[in-house]
Amino acid sequence: MPAQILLFGHGVPLSDPVLAGLAVRDVTRLYRAPIPGSRVAPLLEPFLDPFVRAFLLGLEAGAFQDASLVVIWRQGAGALHAYRYAQELRRLGLVPALPRLHLWNRTGGETEAARAFDATQDAALAALTAGLPRGPVLDREGPLAVLDARQAAGLISGSLAFAHRLKARATGLPAATETAGQTSGPRLALAGAPLGSDRLHRWLDRQGQLVLDLQGPDVPNRYPLERMLERRGVEILVWQVDPHDDLHGWKAPATHALCRRLGIRFVDLGYIPAFASFRDLPEVLP
Amino acid sequence: MTLSCTAQAAAYQRDWTKSLRARLAAGEAYAFANADTPLEVFHALGMPVVVNQWWSSVIAAKQLSALHLDASERAGFHGRLAKYSALPLFAAQDGRPESQPWGGLPHPGLLCARASADDHPLIFAEWARLTGAPLRILSAPGHDAPAPDWWTPLRDPWEDEVGTARLDLMVAEIADLTALAETVAGRRTEDGALAALMARIDRQERLFDETAQLIADAPRLPVRISEMIPNVMIPQWHRGSDWALAHATRFRDAVAARIAEGAAVCPDERVRMMWIGAGLWFDTGFYTRFEDQGAVFAWSMYLPFAADGYLRADHGDPMRALAARVIDLNEHLHQPPWAGAWHVKEALRHRIDLAVIIVPASDRPSGYGTNFIARALNEAGIACVMIDADMVDARAWDGERAHRLVSEAIDRVLQKGR
Numbered sequence: 114m115p116a117q118i119l120l121f122g123h124g125v126p127l128s129d130p131v132l133a134g135l136a137v138r139d140v141t142r143l144y145r146a147p148i149p150g151s152r153v154a155p156l157l158e159p160f161l162d163p164f165v166r167a168f169l170l171g172l173e174a175g176a177f178q179d180a181s182l183v184v185i186w187r188q189g190a191g192a193l194h195a196y197r198y199a200q201e202l203r204r205l206g207l208v209p210a211l212p213r214l215h216l217w218n219r220t221g222g223e224t225e226a227a228r229a230f231d232a233t234q235d236a237a238l239a240a241l242t243a244g245l246p247r248g249p250v251l252d253r254e255g256p257l258a259v260l261d262a263r264q265a266a267g268l269i270s271g272s273l274a275f276a277h278r279l280k281a282r283a284t285g286l287p288a289a290t291e292t293a294g295q296t297s298g299p300r301l302a303l304a305g306a307p308l309g310s311d312r313l314h315r316w317l318d319r320q321g322q323l324v325l326d327l328q329g330p331d332v333p334n335r336y337p338l339e340r341m342l343e344r345r346g347v348e349i350l351v352w353q354v355d356p357h358d359d360l361h362g363w364k365a366p367a368t369h370a371l372c373r374r375l376g377i378r379f380v381d382l383g384y385i386p387a388f389a390s391f392r393d394l395p396e397v398l399p
Numbered sequence: 400m401t402l403s404c405t406a407q408a409a410a411y412q413r414d415w416t417k418s419l420r421a422r423l424a425a426g427e428a429y430a431f432a433n434a435d436t437p438l439e440v441f442h443a444l445g446m447p448v449v450v451n452q453w454w455s456s457v458i459a460a461k462q463l464s465a466l467h468l469d470a471s472e473r474a475g476f477h478g479r480l481a482k483y484s485a486l487p488l489f490a491a492q493d494g495r496p497e498s499q500p501w502g503g504l505p506h507p508g509l510l511c512a513r514a515s516a517d518d519h520p521l522i523f524a525e526w527a528r529l530t531g532a533p534l535r536i537l538s539a540p541g542h543d544a545p546a547p548d549w550w551t552p553l554r555d556p557w558e559d560e561v562g563t564a565r566l567d568l569m570v571a572e573i574a575d576l577t578a579l580a581e582t583v584a585g586r587r588t589e590d591g592a593l594a595a596l597m598a599r600i601d602r603q604e605r606l607f608d609e610t611a612q613l614i615a616d617a618p619r620l621p622v623r624i625s626e627m628i629p630n631v632m633i634p635q636w637h638r639g640s641d642w643a644l645a646h647a648t649r650f651r652d653a654v655a656a657r658i659a660e661g662a663a664v665c666p667d668e669r670v671r672m673m674w675i676g677a678g679l680w681f682d683t684g685f686y687t688r689f690e691d692q693g694a695v696f697a698w699s700m701y702l703p704f705a706a707d708g709y710l711r712a713d714h715g716d717p718m719r720a721l722a723a724r725v726i727d728l729n730e731h732l733h734q735p736p737w738a739g740a741w742h743v744k745e746a747l748r749h750r751i752d753l754a755v756i757i758v759p760a761s762d763r764p765s766g767y768g769t770n771f772i773a774r775a776l777n778e779a780g781i782a783c784v785m786i787d788a789d790m791v792d793a794r795a796w797d798g799e800r801a802h803r804l805v806s807e808a809i810d811r812v813l814q815k816g817r
Binding site: 155156157158159160161162187190191193194196197198200201204205215216218220222224225226227229230233234354356357358359360362363364365366367369383384 | 475
């Protein structure tokens, strides 16, 4: 079994040249409940980002023990806190001492200074992974584009497309593209906070055709939002945020205004937990 | 009896705001910036700067927060978004002079925040959309191996503690911010202005350091935190100015005189408390409500942080020293391991019996890390009470419950014996 590098942080670029050929998996959206008698859970504030919580509980449970390295992508929402908490829990002896944690601090800025800084960060990660075996470079972008095109054409259910994307991230393999479960009804877009379970998607499959999934992972970004909504003939944009969201809600009024201008119905489901259960969902679209 | 310098500080800020309005009416541009940004850039240039969190506290203190927060929710911003850093935006979206402190402010000429919280770039993007002002978001690359006792190395040999790559980035971004500010202001920063400013700030923060130590060493609390805060923070918003330096001296001398007189906020002082987190701006009277139990709030972060958070030897490179100051400025107060270690150090220095920690669930960067802080304090033998509250949202404040929780904790401390 190849040495695994686990990545945490929304949007972490699995296919970045620094990681090319390495066996990587993205653990950002994996759910973890506390282990019995967890010593970590009482230290996590109830409003902690749900993905950060799951990551830390996974760390305590030893879920990442087989990895040679855990890389935390600074740019991901909440990721710096995941790193800070993980380090502190380790300092306190509350989580296993291995695997090594590494903060991938890239800024993504366009200035010369930002590029120089990012280069130092990439070099540090490259040095850490220098001894790890590398295999062939996978084409992840191609299958994702095919999957997105099929979703835009209404050839696949929203839940299956999301499951393909989640699985691709969790395994590090290219996304499956086979289609099934075509649905009918109004053409939907889903936006707002990232989700970790497909409950909402399965519910949406009963409400219409999810032709644009903007909550990720691997959100299509070739075109501006307005153009994507128009090109895909979206009739209803479904909005939701996690009950402790402090980020995505900032975009709600502007998204609502855009929908109003385009004649798209904006449906706000309110607070939907990232790892939703059916109890969290209404019976039909409000 | 309050210190005379307390009223002087409040009057200075009121007059400054009035004069600012006059300068702005005459066409001068001002910067609107978060508290954890390098305000020194604007001070060195002589460009007025309004600090987001200060303005937020003023809106809350004027009991205007409910009006603007309610309106923000009607506009589609959900009610669990951060409020402390967003209240001025919501007030600006309202725009009516009658619903702003002192009639409000015109649109800024420049906006600046640091990506120290995930939501700050989004809040300031809304500001930019509203005002059309140019926006600079400074990077906030995380420290990969923070030392718990950050306050010691950061005062002088900060290069290794901060990290050269992060400093290089921050210096470049401060230089870029300076260039933008100069363009907006239409003038250049005078040669040597930043170095001179940094030297005066150093003197100012050393005065605050002395004052904090005087208060820590006093047998009983000589001045309430509700007085400490304006005497520190108003000069901090104008740090390095002649007035700020003079005021820091006045404050230190006034505290020293009060201690020499043997004055005490609570003659029957039996329990010393610390308030952890930003101020409860809409109800600062809360800090005095336990004095009949012999309990005083002897500490809030603002005075001691003026020293530990700001003193950075310049080593002949004031802009790099400024970068070392701001690069983790807010993070030191909230994130593990920094925040726990610092609050323990301060609690021991001030002989604290009970820590009251504000936990703002809807201001996650401020709420995060509070359990780690409580754990560190508990391990140091200091009791803690967690209060669910927001710094500026009076709507969610359950004052009776908070009073009961703190009062019961004081009783427990008294029963246990100091």
